Amino acid sequence: MKVLRQIAHGDADTGLQLTEEPDPVPGPGDIVVALEVAPVQILEVWNLHGPLRFPAKSLPRVPGSEGAGRVTAVGDGVTRFKAGDRVFTPKFTGTFREKMTCPADAAFHAPDGAPADQLAIISTMGLTAILLLEDYVPLPPGSWLIHDGANSSVGRFVTGMARKKGWRTVNVVRRAGLDNEIKALGGDVVLVDPGEADAFADMVKKATGGAEIAIALDMIGGALAGRMAHALKEHGTLVLYGGTGGEPAKIDFIDMGRRDLTVVGMGMSRSFNRRTPDQKDAVWAQLGAWVEDGTLQTRIAGKYRLEDYKAAYAHAAVPSRERNGKVIFEF
């Protein structure tokens, strides 16, 4: 089988190597997964280019943070899966290879009926979105929530899931022209951030008919997080979950104190690991169902075979706005 290995920090020419290796054999409790899909997220590019930003720590290694595939063999004692089952692989286990082993307990069922490319980023971004909604948005149907980064992968998942749960969404984006696309996903209101807190709150008020908004989900941070807080009702909660802008969330003292806001941070692993095994399976079952029924849609910018890893990495390094979707390996 083919395996991509990172042997050094550098570019795809010097740092990566495609090798031919024997198929893995499952140990007790393990399964072997023939991968169907694995995304080349920007993190993979940073892992390769190190040491400036998120260099991979120990080399050589098989890159690839997530993926999905079919079980081809099971080790002794495995009852959770059988050959032919479709699974999401555990995170950070090296998915840029045709086959891999992993502990059966760490893998989760993936939906049979979904196109493989639509499974690529479910185990990180899909999981983040569903945990945000399950753990931080205890809202009665018809309630509003506001979220920024609404055109990002997680943002789009949030929009789709919120609609399924009967919640209404204010979707904050940074450029015009996304209304139709986001409304098609189930978004109610699409707002271009005006860059100023009072104007922002006024826009939200107008667009929602003065709805009270108890929850804001912020993936960007900086002053935008403060504007999101400013649009919340009394006792509202601002959930930070990405900080992708690199700036700390900046929240007005008056908003925090007078209106009794709470700011929390969502960590995917912590939220997930609070759950019992049954609850974990239920999360994945729900994600799977929503991929199958089209609630969760992943934009694919490019599909590559593992042999074409250099082109895939180059494509993944293109800024997300120009790329407009995910780069994936299909096996």
Place this chain on the structure above:
Amino acid sequence: MKALHQVAYGDPAEVVKLVDLPDPEPGPGEVVVRMEAAAVHLADIKRFTGERGFVGGNLPRIPGYEGVGRIVKTGTGVNEFKTGDRVFPWWGAGTFAELVRAPVEKMLPAPEGDAVQLSLMLVNGMTSVILLEDFVPLGKGDWLIQNGANSNCGRYLIKLAAEQGVKTCNIIRRPEVADTLKGLGAAAIVFDSEDEGELAKRVKDATGGAELKLGIDMIAGPASNRLAHCLSPGGLLVNYGYMSGKPIEIHFNELFQKDIKVVGMSTGRGMAKRSMDEIRRIYDKLATMIAHGDLNAAIAGTYTLDRAADAFRQAVMTGSDRDGKVILLPNG
């Protein structure tokens, strides 16, 4: 009588005038108090300048949230108090005046003792009690950490916490205040560092690695995040001021890695959660502590009403330029 009048929003030196007004007469259920001392808070200044969140009510108005004085006249139906009694008029009575007309409904009895010290009880005293009681249950030997520890609330907090056996780790920016705070009962003093890792190390050294579940932030800006960085997993950061003039700054990483939460604080909301009986009990205790010198504020300066502009100028200074609170003495 002489009184200050805020006539517009803007520079306190220009919008706050010394005026002559007719002496007030008490209505039914009211008394007139001759003010001995009235504290100047930053909130007073923000109301003068019209900072966001501090605008409202009609102008002109007599400013002043709190103070202490003696009753000189009582209206009909007043049985709780008599002429000569020392009292704290309730919040927002407009205390920057020689005489204050106020209802007795929520008026609090004041003990004998230093009027200047007592004039600070209502606002800072209650704020410190709420910070200590309402957010994280702390028992004997538990720690809390605060920045702005040399502020008046910070000092009250040190003393009130120590009284309950709660240890305080106090972040300060001026080394010369360390001994004073230790004298108040501060269990640990830490000099601030712009580097959050370095600050956390100093905190760890000073507290012996104690668990820190409550962080009290009165500075905001990057100081909020630095304080959050010093907290233990699951800790709560409570912001109650913005001495830096900046918004509260908090990194996503800081929150999610250690499951930290950030909340704001409002003394008014904290009081609204309590019955008037409970509030009276708290104020009785605070008044007794202040009268006995157990709670002691640093005083930067005292001013008569005709020098109010100087008082307000000093009130906005920071650091060693204003080592303590500014107090008005309306009757000299």
